[in-house]
Amino acid sequence: MSHHYLQFDRVGYRYPGGREALRDVSLRITHGEKVALVGANGTGKSTLLLLAAGLLLPTEGEVSVGGIGLTPRTLPIVRQTVGLVFQNPDHQLFMPTVEEDVAFGPANMGLTPEEIEARVTAALESVGALHLRKESPCRLSGGQKRSAAIATVLAMEPSVLVLDEPTSDLDPRARRQTLELLKRFSHTMLAATHDMEMARELCPRMIVLRDGEIAADGAAETLFRDTDLLDACGLEPPCRMR
Amino acid sequence: MKNSLQNALCALDALERNARAESPMHRLDARAKLLATTVYLVTMLSVPLPQLSEILLYALFPMATATLGGMRLGPLLRRSLAVLPFVALIGIFNLLYDRTPALRIGTLTVTEGGIEFAAILLRGILSMAALLVLIGTTGFYALCRALQQSGIPRFLTVQLLFVYRYLRVLLEEALAMSRACDARSFGRKHPALRVWGTLVGQLLLRTFDRAEQIHRAMLARGFTGRIPDCTAGKPRWRRADTAFLTGWSLALIAARWSYPVETLTRLFR
Numbered sequence: 001m002s003h004h005y006l007q008f009d010r011v012g013y014r015y016p017g018g019r020e021a022l023r024d025v026s027l028r029i030t031h032g033e034k035v036a037l038v039g040a041n042g043t044g045k046s047t048l049l050l051l052a053a054g055l056l057l058p059t060e061g062e063v064s065v066g067g068i069g070l071t072p073r074t075l076p077i078v079r080q081t082v083g084l085v086f087q088n089p090d091h092q093l094f095m096p097t098v099e100e101d102v103a104f105g106p107a108n109m110g111l112t113p114e115e116i117e118a119r120v121t122a123a124l125e126s127v128g129a130l131h132l133r134k135e136s137p138c139r140l141s142g143g144q145k146r147s148a149a150i151a152t153v154l155a156m157e158p159s160v161l162v163l164d165e166p167t168s169d170l171d172p173r174a175r176r177q178t179l180e181l182l183k184r185f186s187h188t189m190l191a192a193t194h195d196m197e198m199a200r201e202l203c204p205r206m207i208v209l210r211d212g213e214i215a216a217d218g219a220a221e222t223l224f225r226d227t228d229l230l231d232a233c234g235l236e237p238p239c240r241m242r
Numbered sequence: 243m244k245n246s247l248q249n250a251l252c253a254l255d256a257l258e259r260n261a262r263a264e265s266p267m268h269r270l271d272a273r274a275k276l277l278a279t280t281v282y283l284v285t286m287l288s289v290p291l292p293q294l295s296e297i298l299l300y301a302l303f304p305m306a307t308a309t310l311g312g313m314r315l316g317p318l319l320r321r322s323l324a325v326l327p328f329v330a331l332i333g334i335f336n337l338l339y340d341r342t343p344a345l346r347i348g349t350l351t352v353t354e355g356g357i358e359f360a361a362i363l364l365r366g367i368l369s370m371a372a373l374l375v376l377i378g379t380t381g382f383y384a385l386c387r388a389l390q391q392s393g394i395p396r397f398l399t400v401q402l403l404f405v406y407r408y409l410r411v412l413l414e415e416a417l418a419m420s421r422a423c424d425a426r427s428f429g430r431k432h433p434a435l436r437v438w439g440t441l442v443g444q445l446l447l448r449t450f451d452r453a454e455q456i457h458r459a460m461l462a463r464g465f466t467g468r469i470p471d472c473t474a475g476k477p478r479w480r481r482a483d484t485a486f487l488t489g490w491s492l493a494l495i496a497a498r499w500s501y502p503v504e505t506l507t508r509l510f511r
Contacts, residue, residue, distance in 0.1 A: 055458050076464060084462045091455035094407055095472060096258050096381050103472035108464030113471070136258060156463060 005030045005066065006052055006082070006160055006190065012060030013047050021047040023212045025061070029160075029188060036199035036220060037192040039209030040234035045192035046087070048209070049162050052190060054078035066159065080109060083158030083187075087165040089145035093137035098129065098148045101137060105156040123155035124148075127181055143174025150181065163191040167198050196238040200224065208233050247417040253321065254410055257374070260313060261381035266482075267311030272380045272388035274483035275307075278490045279376045283369055285498040291336075291358040292344075295503040297365060303490065304371035311379035318378075322370040329366030333359040382406045387469045400467055408453050415448045 006029040013022040021044045029035050037045050050056040051063050054075045063070040065078050086092040095101035102123050106116045124130045127147040132140060137148060146166070153161065166182065167175045175195075182189070182202055193199055199206055199220060206220035210233045216223055223229065224237045261268075267275070286300040308318050340355030377385060386403040390396060419441060 050458070053462055055462055076466070079462055079464055084459075086455065086459055088455070091452065092459045094456050094459060096383055097262060100383065100472040104460075104465075104470060105463035107470030107472045108466065116472070134262060136255070136262075138255065152463065 005033075005188065007064045008048075008051070008061065009064075010061035011051065011058045011063055013044075013051060013056060014059045021212055022051070022058075025212075025214055027207060027214065027217060029190060031159075031188055032186060033205060034189040034203045035191070036203035036206045037190060037209065038194070038196070038199060038206060038233075038235060039215075043209040043233075044212040045209055046164055047212075049084060049164050049190065049192055052160070052162050053082045053084035055084070080156055081158055082160045082162055083153030083156055085149055085153050085161065085163045085166060087168060089137075089142075089149040092149040092152060093145060096136060097133070098124070098135050098137055098140070098151075099133040101148065102133075102151050102155045105152060109156065119155045119157070123151040126154055126184075127151045128177075141174070142170055143177060146170060146174065146178055147181070150178075159188060161185065161187040161189045163189065163193075165193055165195075166191055167193065167195045196224070196236065197240070200238045200241070208235070247413055247420060251410070251413050251417065254413070257378050258381065260311075260378040261384075263312055263379075265310065265312040265379070267307055267375075267379040269482070270379075270486055271479050271483040272384040273391060273479070274487045275376055275380055276385065276388045276392060278487050279372050281491045281494050282372055285494045286368060287365060288498065291361045292354065293501065293504070294357055294361045294364065295507075296497075296501055297361055297368070299497060299503055300368055300494075301371075303494070304368060304375050307379070308371070308375045311375060313375060313378055318371055318374060319367075321374055322367045325366045325370040326363060329362055333362030336362065383469070383472070387471060390469050396468060399469060403469060407456065408449065411452050411456070412445070412449050415452060416445055419445055419448070 006027075008025050008027045011022060011025045012020070014020045025044075025048065037048065039045050047056065051058055051070070052065070054065070054070055057070060057072065065081050068074050068077060068081075070078055093101050095104055099120055102120045103116050106119045111119070120133070121130065124133055127150050129144065129147045129151055132144055132148060137145060140148060150166075163182070167178055170178060175198075179198055179201060182191075189203070191199070191203060203220055206216075206218065206223050207214060208216040208223060208229065215233050216226070216229055224241050227237070230237060282300070282303050286297065286303075289296050289300070304318070305315060308315060336355045337353075337359040338355065340353060340358065342354045343351045344354045344357055345352050380388070383403065386399045386406075389402070390399040423437075423441065
């Protein structure tokens with residue numbers, strides 16, 4: 001088993017307008033870990049995910065994935081290693097058909113048509129969306145779009161899965177299906193979410209963000225019992241733990 | 243406005259849906275269709291304007307390829323008419339300035355400018371029809387890739403692809419905003435003029451934001467500015483592609499060279 005992990009060393013990020021989104025963030029996620037990233041709106045969760053996926057470069061500190069530091073030169077390899085599932089599947093799905101969308105990543109990796117075909121089939125099969133391969137993404141339901149979006153990332157066979165609000169906007173059944181799907185994966189996983197039930201079920205570890213800084217990092221079960229911390233960060237424990 | 247936005251989105255959908263159908267035209271390589279359409283446009287547009295009947299003959303190409311591609315001719319013609327206002331603007335000067343009488347039908351005198359105006363309209367409609375058949379049997383993505391493979395600079399083909407993709411984003415955002423506006427307009431047909439400025443500004447900002455997200459999604463999957471081939475498993479260049487391209491190219495060039503309508507008219511006179 002390879003030793004891929006995600007590491008942030010005193011990372012800060014300031015947007016071009018001057019707004020500081022992250023400050024002095026240090027964390028390490030080891031191979032196979034499933035980590036929930038929680039925090040109120042605007043605390044920097046999405047920025048942290050974009051940095052992890054190599055879509056932003058830190059303005060301070062260092063991000064590394066599998067021991068490879070994030071620099072303009074290493075962006076392609078980092079983007080292959082870390083698969084990012086966007087909060088809104090409509091942003092992720094941009095090709096005319098689901099099949100072509102799933103093939104987009106592998107095709108950019110320079111794989112042969114046979115390899116691309118095999119990856120597309122395997123990825124769609126793993127999310128139970130093989131029957132949707134010829135469909136237009138615009139015509140899918142919310143749950144189907146989410147599955148297709150996850151398949152587009154799985155087709156690149158990333159070592160780390162980074163998910164931005166994977167269960168938002170889903171009806172209860174689609175939410176449950178997405179959750180069961182994510183539970184099956186053995187990938188290293190970092191999921192930003194407001195869905196505390198999902199965080200509790202899927203992720204043994206939880207990182208709490210507050211105003212662009214890490215307010216707490218530890219076992220999810222323990223942090224959920226710290227009502228003072230949750231209250232200070234604008235969060236609530238899952239219903240089952242209230 | 244909401245209905246026209248919805249119609250435009252539906253038309254885009256229909257075109258893309260048609261591009262995923264199965265037919266002999268769909269099975270052809272995108273490059274063969276692209277090159278044949280290019281030959282068609284060059285030969286058709288180079289026919290002198292007064293030769294209206296010769297230009298009319300060129301309607302055969304979009305009609306034949308549309309039929310072969312399972313596209314209905316009625317809707318194709320309706321969509322092709324969308325180009326009329328633009329070409330009419332170009333041709334109107336011929337109608338106004340060239341008033342030399344060309345023929346007389348009863349009491350009506352048709353001027354040379356009138357014939358040229360009609361020829362310009364016809365050229366516009368036929369060009370549009372041929373392009374719609376090309377996109378409708380190929381898909382815009384495959385078409386941009388075919389352009390790239392045919393040696394068109396990458397920055398142009400990628401720009402073309404983005405324009406098409408973001409056109410959809412723009413329409414979707416405009417439709418969402420229009421609905422949100424309608425929901426709080428309480429029966430007013432159009433928002434107040436001063437609201438328009440804000441709406442257009444917001445539309446641009448929202449479209450820009452969504453476009454950036456889509457670009458990020460592309461970067462996250464290794465996009466480097468080159469359109470990758472995502473059509474794994476589809477057939478490559480075959481004999482049928484060579485036959486289609488050669489056959490149509492020869493027919494179109496021969497038609498351009500020999501003026502068949504004029505020749506036949508002379509023979510039967």
